[in-house]
Amino acid sequence: MPSYYVASDIGGTFTDTVVIDSAGTVGRHKSSTVPDDPAHGVLDTLVLAAEERGVPLDQLLADVEVFAHGTTVATNAMLEGRGCAVGLIQTRGFGDTLPIMRGFKAGGLDEEETKRFRTLVKQPVVVPRTLTAEVTERIDYAGRIVCPLDEDDVRRAVRELVEAGAEVFAVSLLWSFACDVHERRVAEIVEEEVPGASVTLSSEFLPRIGEYARTLTTAINASLRPVLRTSLDSFESTLSEAGLSAAPLLMQSNGGLATFGDVERRAAATVMSGPVGGVVASQALGARAGYRNIVTTDMGGTSFDVGLVLDGRPVMSNTTLIGRDELALPSVAVRAIGAGAGSVASVRGGVLQVGPESAGARPGPACYGRGGTRPTVADADLVLGYLNPDNFLGGRLTLDVDRARRVIDEHVARPAGLSVEQAAEGIKTIVDARMADLVRKVTVEQGYDPGDFAVFAYGGAGPLHAFSYGAELGCPQVVVPITASVHSAFGIGCSDLTMVEELSKPMQTPPGTTEHSSALPPAELDATFRQLAERARRNLVAAGAAEDSVSVAKFVEIRFRAQIHVLTVPIEAERITAADVDAMVDRFVDIYEGRFGKGAAFLDGGVEITTFRVVATSPVPRTEFDGSTLGSAAPARPDRRQVFSGGTWREAAVYRADHLHEGLAIDGLAIVELPDTTVVVGPDQTAGVDGLGNIVIENR
Structure with missing residues (x-):
């Protein structure tokens, strides 16, 4: 019997699951999120996976070797004030x-x-x-x-x-x-x-300098622990009763997995559990497809999330911002706005606005026919002709075009003095512009040129809108991964067991120091890292990792003396010498001037190490998916459909999944209808399919 590697991600609107068997065949499954019982939303996707493979659900679950999971439980509890x-x-x-x-x-x-x-x-x-x-x-x-x-x-x-x-x-x-x-x-x-x-001690959970951030993060962690524990117990119980024997793993904000027992003690470390999965997946697929610099863009039903992969590594942040609170926990850097397919459109004071309010999973957009009465981005996409009403969720949900037209007419078109089509295109234009602005904040405002990056577009709605915001940014390629609709879940399945240990131990160099190792003793740095690494290894082994499989990465947080904010500098040396300390300070200066401009560094004022951190990882068993199984070379001609674009109705070529094969060339305006998402190629763009099944869009 085949072994299965499963990863799931519970979003605000849909729950996504990836199932990869030992032969590398990948299955992508989506189902509506069940807000009151998220585990049943995951179970619904697993039922679809079992049906696709022609096996009973309990048999599929019994053959699961690894089950990794991302959750929004801690995030929602924090944002909604439902902690203890x-x-x-x-x-x-x-x-x-x-x-x-x-x-x-x-x-x-x-x-x-x-x-x-x-x-x-x-x-x-x-x-x-x-x-x-x-x-x-x-x-x-x-x-x-x-x-x-x-x-x-x-x-x-x-x-x-x-x-x-x-x-x-x-x-x-x-x-x-x-x-x-x-x-x-x-x-x-x-x-x-x-x-x-239940007691959370800051000295165990977050032993770092800065009383406000440490106290805030410790208090939030204490409030979330019982909530997360209840959810994890329910999740594990529901899947165990259905036949799952493997102990589930949970995604953390830092991009690594942890056991349920470990992560319960660090509940606040899961608040970015879902969004970071897409960045990890983009890193993994980018490595296979030859992309080192990537802007990751995830448009789901509720939000639009943006991250960066720089030189093959996800960009990390020393803090995690959730709502209006900044947690002192390292995470994959992801910024989000309320711009998803479920974002509600309205006219206020004669001005058309889109989001941040969302229709959510229930009732959802009006076109879902579940009681939604206000127009959303998804309703606009349907009215414009981009969405096929009979192809949503693989045909399991038929979209109501007439209902979508009525709510857009009532709430947007008539109040703004527009036709329904013009109003729908206005909704799409505004949400695309908001998404492009966020990408600029993550790239241009951080000193990066978007022209040096490929855009990875994923999430249920990302592939439909990326042709527009990608072109506006001037990025050379927009890549729609074969895993686009379940990309974050796929990334969760690409992650390793991870344990982070850190300790604040301030160490300064006097002003004017040139030999930094004289004030920052290499032996003391080495001893501190060794203490943290031993603790991290011990915890990973206790979580089930093989001792010889654990690798450790070392980092320090450094700032110039008398400054507040710190930058993270990696330490590559196995055993730190005086030369390594000097190289560490030089690397800090390079990072500082790369962020704030050449000449901004002030070494004459001295530097200060504030915090030591180690990240220990152990690989989780997995299999690589086989891209050759994701498409065929069927020589069928594309269909045609009318799409409202640029203020007029135009004819677009419509491709299905069975049209796709390596080397296929597509001229825009074109639509690719996959069972789980829709890809749009703009009028001035071309697209091709690479060997992994990814669709790569380029401007002419």
């Missing part, structure tokens, strides 16, 4: 750390919102002051106990927090990353006072 009530314990005198919020009001807001100064306010605090307690203790920056922990004070604080409604506890003492003895004792007292209580 956190009782936060801090050092006396620092209980206002979260309400102060560094004094910023514009965090997480877009440009338009930040301009509304009269209504600009801070976001709601994660832990209200009534659930924050201060205790007497003090450890200094060097880890020395200045004031012993007052244990009676701790017991009083715990009891008051319980009375105030605390369901879980977070402990973030001022210098706990330098010495964790007080935090560990606080955890023991909490257990004595509230047996079985």
Whole structure:
């Protein structure tokens, strides 16, 4: 019997699953997300996979060797405020750390919102002051106990927090990353006072400098842990009852997989679980197809997500922004806006607007016939002729063209004085422009030329819109991967078991230093990395990794002295020498000037290492998919269909999946109807099919 490698991704509108067998045959399956029971949305896709292979569901699941999963549970709970009530314990005198919020009001807001100064306010605090307690203790920056922990004070604080409604506890003492003895004792007292209580210690979860970011992230993690645990238990139970014997793995924001047990303790590390999968998939397919620099663009039903692969590696961020809160956790850098196929269009003050509000999975766009009454991007695509109403979700859902026309006419066309077709094209033009603007922010505003990148377009709606925003950006190629509709799920299946360990240990060079190794002792750097690497290896082996399969990458966060923000610098040396320390500082200067301009560096002021980080990985068993199985060379002629483009109706060639084969050349205007997505080639573009089954669009 064949072994199966399965990966699923639960989105806001659709749930996607990729099933690859031991022969490399790939199956792509989509089903509507079930918001109240996400596991059943995954189960629906697995039923489709079993039917496609002609085997019972329980047999397919019994033969699954690896099951990897991405989830939005933590993300949604955080954005919707559905986490558990956190009782936060801090050092006396620092209980206002979260309400102060560094004094910023514009965090997480877009440009338009930040301009509304009269209504600009801070976001709601994660832990209200009534659930924050201060205790007497003090450890200094060097880890020395200045004031012993007052244990009676701790017991009083715990009891008051319980009375105030605390369901879980977070402990973030001022210098706990330098010495964790007080935090560990606080955890023991909490257990004595509230047996079985869930406690998150900042010294275990996030031992890094910066009390606001560390406290915020620790508190959010504490609030999300029970929510994620409940969801994971339900998910595992549902699939186990259906026949799955393999222990599922979960995608993390850093692009790696973890066991359910490990990730429950680091719930906040899953808030970008789904979107980062697409970046990892683009990296993997780009390596096979010869693309080193990639702009990843994911247009789903709710949002549009953009990331970068630079020189073959995903661009990482030291922080993770969710809503208006910035978590101090490294993640694959992905930026998102509310621009998906389900984005709602409206006319306000005579101006046509699209998004960020979404119709979601229920009721969805009006054309789905599930009760939606407002026009969306998907309704516009259908009215314009790009979507075939009989081909959506492989024909399992017939789209209602008349309903789509009625809601566009009522809410957009008549209020704006346009025809239905003009209104629909206006909706598409606006959403395409918003997506192009986001790509510019990720490329041009970061010092990159879009002309040096290929655009990978995926998600259910990305391949339909990429011909437009890709051309506007001037990128040489728009690549629609063969896995486009389930690309994030495919990337989850491409990931490895990953464990991140970090520690803040500030080390500075005096102003004017030229021999950096004199102030940054190589032996001390080496010892710190060795300590973190041993911990990461131990945790991976405990999660089931073979000890000889673990590889470790090392990084430091560095800044110029007296500056606030840091940059991450990789350390390639196995054992650090004085020359490696000097090379590390030189690399930091290169990265700094690449980001902020030549000559911006100020070495005379000295540099400071703030945090050491190791990323340990162990490969997950998988098989490579066989691109030759994804298409045939059937010499059929394309069909024809009318499409409203450029203000007029035009004839477009329509290709089906069985038309596609390696070397096929397509002249625009053309539409490629795949069972799970639709690809559009613009009037001034051509497209071809490569050896992996990817569709590559280029401007004439």
